[in-house]
Amino acid sequence: MAHGRDDDDDDVVDSKPFESKKGLLKLEGHSHLTTFLLFYITFFFFFFFFFFLNFTLLQSCLIFFAKRPIMTQS
Known part of the structure; x- marks a missing residue:
């Protein structure tokens, strides 16, 4: 039972990073342009x-220097 649960957990863990990796790849491609634009604007x-x-x-x-000589002259 424990091994079966471990296998299920492994499958879920494997599925999540793969899906996450795909999303990260898409986000990375979009983030590159966004980062460049944001950096340029910044x-x-x-x-x-x-x-x-x-x-x-x-x-x-x-103004301070212009004001000071007048006071000094006065």
Whole structure:
């Protein structure tokens, strides 16, 4: 009885990984394109955000430096 149950468990385990493997393969093929697109969008968004943040920081620094000499001159 125990051996029979073990065989049944083995069959179920064998069936599941095979089905899972097929799903993983399909998911992997779709995930590759999704990952590439997500990476591209993330990179573009990060670059845009960094550029915007850098520009804002530069503008703030420029205003600070522009304001400071006036105070120093005064």
